[in-house]
Amino acid sequence: MAGPIDFYFDFSSPYAYFAASRIEQLAVDNGRLVQWHPVLLGVVFRTVGTAALTSYPLKGEYSFHDFERTARFHGIPYNRPPRFPLPTQVAARAMLWTAEHVGEARAIELAQALFRAMFVDGVAIDEEKEVIKVGAALGLDPDALAAGQDSAPVRERLRAETQDALARGVFGAPFMIVDGESFWGFDRFNQLDAFLKGALQRTGE
Numbered sequence: 001m002a003g004p005i006d007f008y009f010d011f012s013s014p015y016a017y018f019a020a021s022r023i024e025q026l027a028v029d030n031g032r033l034v035q036w037h038p039v040l041l042g043v044v045f046r047t048v049g050t051a052a053l054t055s056y057p058l059k060g061e062y063s064f065h066d067f068e069r070t071a072r073f074h075g076i077p078y079n080r081p082p083r084f085p086l087p088t089q090v091a092a093r094a095m096l097w098t099a100e101h102v103g104e105a106r107a108i109e110l111a112q113a114l115f116r117a118m119f120v121d122g123v124a125i126d127e128e129k130e131v132i133k134v135g136a137a138l139g140l141d142p143d144a145l146a147a148g149q150d151s152a153p154v155r156e157r158l159r160a161e162t163q164d165a166l167a168r169g170v171f172g173a174p175f176m177i178v179d180g181e182s183f184w185g186f187d188r189f190n191q192l193d194a195f196l197k198g199a200l201q202r203t204g205e
Contacts, residue, residue, distance in 0.1 A: 004033040005192075008165050008175040010041040011088035011125060012052075014067040014078070015186040017115040019174035021076050024108070026189060030196035032178070036099075036108055038092035039162045041173055048171045052085055070186070077120045086118070086126040089158065090149060094131050096157050097148035098140060110135055 005027055009016035027034045045051050053063040064080065071078030091114045099107035117123035117134050125131055128146065136142040148154060165175070169182060176183045176192055181202050183192045194200040 002032060003179055004035045005196075006035050006037060006168075006177040008037045008039050008170045008173060008177075010039055010173045011091045011111075011114055011118065012041060012085040013173045014119060015070070016174040017078075017119045018070060018074060018076055019176075019186045019189070020112055020115050022074075022186075022189065023174075023176075026193055026196075030193065032196060034108075036095070036104075036111060037161050037165060038088075038095050038111070038158065039165045039170065039173070040089065040092065040158065042087070043162050044166060044171060044173075047166055050171070054085070077116070079120055079122060081118055081124075082122050083124060086124060088125065090128050090131045091125045092158050092161075093149040093154045094135060094145055096161070097145065097151070097154045098135070100154075100157075101144070101148060102140065106138070106140070109138055110140065113138060 005023065007019070007023055009020060011017075023034055041052070054060040067080070068078060070076075095107050095111045095114070098110050113134050114125055114131065117130070118125045123130050123134070125134070128149075131149070132142045132146050135145045168177060170177075172184055174184075174186055176188075178192070178196065179202070181195055183189075183195075191200060195202075
């Protein structure tokens with residue numbers, strides 16, 4: 001099988017939520033696997049000198065409108081969270097711990113459930129108790145998940161994931177890298193699909 005799609009995301013990004021709901025099927029359709037990488041967009045933004053879309057005048061209100069329109073266009077359930085954006089360290093660490101101690105498949109299941117909790121059910125996933133509740137509903141041990149996500153090794157891994165993303169040129173989310181080609185945004189999925197099918201050459205070729 002050809003190389004995987006590296007999928008960089010932050011749980012606070014609606015566009016990353018949309019991407020997370022579709023990327024596994026896109027990968028299957030093209031004979032690829034997906035490697036999921038939670039990162040902290042706040043750190044990324046501070047490093048590259050940008051900020052969340054919704055923090056800018058005019059662009060912010062447009063973005064909220066576009067989140068809803070994009071969800072309708074693609075038939076993806078979406079409700080504007082009561083509080084947005086939210087810190088997502090706990091959610092990211094919970095996924096990383098699950099991947100290491102329970103398995104990648106269960107970690108992806110948790111990630112997708114956390115996205116739905118925030119962008120469909122309005123759950124405040126910056127709260128540890130809410131993240132643990134989502135994990136427990138999937139059958140994960142709540143005590144082990146709570147202790148694991150707060151452990152020093154998992155905190156360090158999240159920092160490393162974010163720094164690795166920056167080193168690879170990631171400046172936003174969702175961000176996909178495959179076969180040396182980078183794609184930023186859910187609206188680039190058609191280009192990503194064409195690239196994987198060989199209908200779109202690498203940049204510079």
